[in-house]
Amino acid sequence: MNTMDLKLNREMLSMTRTIxxxxxxxxxxxxxxxxDYYPDIFRVLKCVITPTVQSHSINGGxxxxxxxxxxxVLYISQNDKRINCIEQKMNYTKSFDLxxxxxxxMIWLTPKCDYVNCRVVNQRRLDIRGAVTIHANVTGEVTxxxxxxxxxxxxxxKKVAVTYPAKRLTAAKRxxxxxxxxLSAAKAPVGTILRTDCRIIPQEHKMxxxxxxTKGDAEIxxxxxxxxxxxxxxxxxxxxxxxxxxxGIDDTFTADVRITPAGCDIIPKSDDSGTLECELVLxxxxxxxxxxTCEIVTDAYSTCFECEAERCESKLDSESIKLSDSHSxxxxxxxxxGEIRCVHDxxxxxxxxxxRLDEEKKAFIISGSVxxxxxxxxxxxxxxxxxxxxxxxxxxxxPENVNGEISISPDLCIENCTYYLADEATAELKxxxxxxxxxxxxxxxxxxxxxxxxxxxxxxxxxxxxxxxxYCNESDDIWEIAKKYSTSITAILEENELTDDKISxxxxxxxxxxx
Numbered sequence: 124m125n126t127m128d129l130k131l132n133r134e135m136l137s138m139t140r141t142i143x144x145x146x147x148x149x150x151x152x153x154x155x156x157x158x159d160y161y162p163d164i165f166r167v168l169k170c171v172i173t174p175t176v177q178s179h180s181i182n183g184g185x186x187x188x189x190x191x192x193x194x195x196v197l198y199i200s201q202n203d204k205r206i207n208c209i210e211q212k213m214n215y216t217k218s219f220d221l222x223x224x225x226x227x228x229m230i231w232l233t234p235k236c237d238y239v240n241c242r243v244v245n246q247r248r249l250d251i252r253g254a255v256t257i258h259a260n261v262t263g264e265v266t267x268x269x270x271x272x273x274x275x276x277x278x279x280x281k282k283v284a285v286t287y288p289a290k291r292l293t294a295a296k297r298x299x300x301x302x303x304x305x306l307s308a309a310k311a312p313v314g315t316i317l318r319t320d321c322r323i324i325p326q327e328h329k330m331x332x333x334x335x336x337t338k339g340d341a342e343i344x345x346x347x348x349x350x351x352x353x354x355x356x357x358x359x360x361x362x363x364x365x366x367x368x369x370x371g372i373d374d375t376f377t378a379d380v381r382i383t384p385a386g387c388d389i390i391p392k393s394d395d396s397g398t399l400e401c402e403l404v405l406x407x408x409x410x411x412x413x414x415x416t417c418e419i420v421t422d423a424y425s426t427c428f429e430c431e432a433e434r435c436e437s438k439l440d441s442e443s444i445k446l447s448d449s450h451s452x453x454x455x456x457x458x459x460x461g462e463i464r465c466v467h468d469x470x471x472x473x474x475x476x477x478x479r480l481d482e483e484k485k486a487f488i489i490s491g492s493v494x495x496x497x498x499x500x501x502x503x504x505x506x507x508x509x510x511x512x513x514x515x516x517x518x519x520x521x522p523e524n525v526n527g528e529i530s531i532s533p534d535l536c537i538e539n540c541t542y543y544l545a546d547e548a549t550a551e552l553k554x555x556x557x558x559x560x561x562x563x564x565x566x567x568x569x570x571x572x573x574x575x576x577x578x579x580x581x582x583x584x585x586x587x588x589x590x591x592x593x594y595c596n597e598s599d600d601i602w603e604i605a606k607k608y609s610t611s612i613t614a615i616l617e618e619n620e621l622t623d624d625k626i627s628x629x630x631x632x633x634x635x636x637x638x
Contacts, residue, residue, distance in 0.1 A: 129576045132272040134417055136570075137288050139440055142223040143186060143261035148237070148254055149174075149215050151192055155249040161209060163246035165201040168498075168508040170194070170241035174234035174255045175385045176406065177214075178297060181228060186261060187218040188232055191386065194251060196241060197317060197498075199506050206348050206498070206506045208317045217257060225263020229293040229410050233258045235474060264291045267435060269570050270420045276576040277427035277637065279611055281602055282418040285566050286441040289415035292376070294335065294369045297385070298405040304343075304359050304389070306397035311349040313391040313399065317498070318346040320470065321384040321403060322536060328380045330411070335367045337380055341403055345389055346468040346498065354467030354498065359401070367407060377443060378411040379561050381534055412440065420571045422602070426609045426637040429580040433573035441527060441566045446534075448558040450517040454495040455551050456509040461501040462547040463509075469497045471540040471554035478519075478531050486518040487531045487562075495552045497542065509550070517558065527566040534560035582609050584636075590618075591634040599626040610637045 151172055157164070172194055179188035194211045239253035273280055306313070325339040341361040348354055372378075386404040419437075424430050476491035497509040521529055538555045545551045593604060601624045605612040612624065614635045626632070 128275040128578070129278060129574070130274040131270055131574060133268045134271045134419070135266045136269045136419070136437070136439065137264050137266050137291055138438055139262050139288075139291070140223065140225050140265050141260070142221050142225050142228065142263050143219055143259055145219055146256055146258045147217060147219065148256050149190070149217060151194070151213065151239070151251070151253040151255055153194060153211060153213065153251040155209070155211060155251060157209065157247045162200040162203060162207060164198050164243055164249070166199055167241055167243060168197040168199065168206065168506060169510070170196045170239055170251060172236045172239045172253045172255065174236060174257070176232045176234060177385055177404070179230050179232060181221070181230070184221050184224070185218045186221055186230065186259060187216065190215045190217065190234060190255075190257065192255060196249060197508065204504050204506060206315070206317055206354065208315050219259050221261065225265055227291060227293050228261050228263040229408070230295065231260040231408070267572060269572055270574050271417055273420065273423065273574055276578065277425045278576065279424050279426060279605065280420050281422040283421055283568070284416060284418050285439055286414050286416045287439040288412040290371065290376070290413040292369050292372055292411045294367050294409045296365070296367050296407045298363070298365055298407060300341070300361060300363055300403040300405070302361055302401050302403070304399040304401050306357060306399070310355055310357060310397070312397060313347045314349040316345060316347045316389055317354070318468065319387045319389055320344045321387045322538070323382045323384065323405070325380070325382060328378055330372050330374050330376055330378060332373050333368060333370055335369050335372060335378065335380070335409055335411070336364070337367065337382070337407060338362070338364045339382065341384070341405070343387060343401065343403070356468050361401070361403065363405070365407065367409065369409070369411065372411050376411040376413045378409055379443070380407065380409045382407050412443070414441070420574070421569060423571060423574055424606050424609070425576050426611060427581060429577045429582065431575045431577065432571050434569050435572050437566070437568055437570045438528070439566045440563055442564040444522065444562040444564070446519065446558055446560045446562060448517070448519065450515060450556045450558060451553060452493050452513050452515050452556065453551060453553045454493070454511045454513040455545070455549055456495060456497055456511050458501065458507060458509060458548045460505070460507060461503070463507070463544060463550055464500050464502045466497055466499040466542060466550065469495070469540055469542040469550070469552055471495050471537050471552065473535055473537060473556070476533070476535055478533055480529070484518065486520045489515070489517045489519060489533050489535070489558065491515050491535070493554050493556075495540070495554065497550055497552070515556070519558075519562070525564055527564050529562060529564055531562050532560050533558055589636055591636060593632045593634050595626045595630065595632045597626060597629050600624065601626065604632065604634070608634050608636065610635060
């Protein structure tokens with residue numbers, strides 16, 4: 124078998140492959156005994172479990188990660204209306220077996236609390252039981268040699284133009300910010316910190332030779348109790364600017380950068396000066412792509428010889444569209460223990476966020492749940508905690524004239540949560556949700572990775588005539604007709620004075636034979 128007369132041009136195409144998409148559960152159990160300096164427990168207002176991923180790595184076909192679970196319990200004593208808070212942090216190490224091997228993997232780990240139960244055993248002891256689920260998604264890059272052109276041996280090629288990621292770079296970095304915060308002069312000194320929260324406001328992502336520069340603000344909120352007042356809130360803004368080394372990156376790339384808080388610890392200084400020390404941990408994940416275009420061969424035959432072709436299924440990230448949308452959701456919280464006399468703090472959290480494609484609406488449907496919370500006091504000064512869930516459903520329309528499969532990776536965060544008292548026992552809350560992330564368009568199809576012409580198997584020729592007549596139906600593909608009769612598509616178009624490779628109406632077609 125001699126194929127020396129056939130010349131092939133190839134291109135290495137990068138494709139994204141999912142090598143892990145799985146979840147695991149971690150039980151959280153704690154028999155908690157109060158330290159001596161804490162007052163006795165009379166009633167638990169709320170027990171919250173907050174899981175965060177601290178670090179991750181891939182070694183020996185396994186994805187390993189460290190997770191911290193913060194347990195926070197708000198309670199009151201029998202003869203004291205002050206809100207107390209106890210905390211306990213538990214650390215776990217988990218792992219997943221990877222389902223394959225890819226270069227430059229990108230890791231997304233999403234932990235969530237499934238449930239938590241807190242039982243008061245006695246005035247000094249709590250029994251806490253809960254569970255956390257961690258969803259892991261790992262994608263990597265594989266390169267495949269694809270035939271882009273061929274010459275000789277009467278070869279005929281069917282080509283399509285594709286846009287593909289010529290280069291894909293990933294990076295992950297853990298950032299620790301330690302700053303001193305100062306209470307305003309009008310605020311009372313911090314007694315017990317009841318709740319902290321952090322929201323990341325990205326400002327700028329800039330790519331220069333070999334580096335990614337990311338800037339933004341970390342907006343920190345703190346609710347605390349003190350001796351002189353019922354409850355106080357403070358907000359601080361910490362600007363940050365970080366340089367992340369990424370070999371090969373420059374301003375020709377587009378980047379999806381996501382920054383998530385992995386911990387926010389605030390500790391009051393002991394000198395009663397109103398100074399606080401804040402340790403904020405941020406996880407930065409970046410996927411950068413440089414797109415290129417080329418023509419690839421999707422089908423081939425020879426007018427002279429039999430052919431053999433090796434094919435592979437392709438899924439190329441051809442385009443990414445940044446998501447920028449917003450959604451609002453409301454809820455009512457009713458107090459069953461009298462009137463709501465004051466509200467110390469109100470907030471909202473997101474959970475169970477998923478997305479699905481609705482082909483009828485031609486849109487992605489983002490759904491999930493928002494938990495609204497209030498800490499306040501009733502008319503006799505007794506602390507109260509109110510909570511209610513509201514579902515969310517938001518449509519992201521698919522752009523028109525999209526060629527290929529579409530996937531979506533939304534990134535939702537609560538921008539702010541406001542409230543007003545509708546009556547003495549009811550508060551109405553509203554949460555504004557910012558929707559970011561990306562919509563990715565993928566070109567799918569079959570590509571030829573190897574092509575051989577069997578010169579020892581020539582096609583039969585008929586020298587008695589040079590034309591055949593073929594009766595065609597509307598929308599028949601001229602490529603398939605040319606392939607059937609071992610002639611060229613150019614010869615058919617010229618012979619019949621056609622300009623389109625689809626038959627426009629039923630009728631007769633002249634087929635010139637390649638004798």
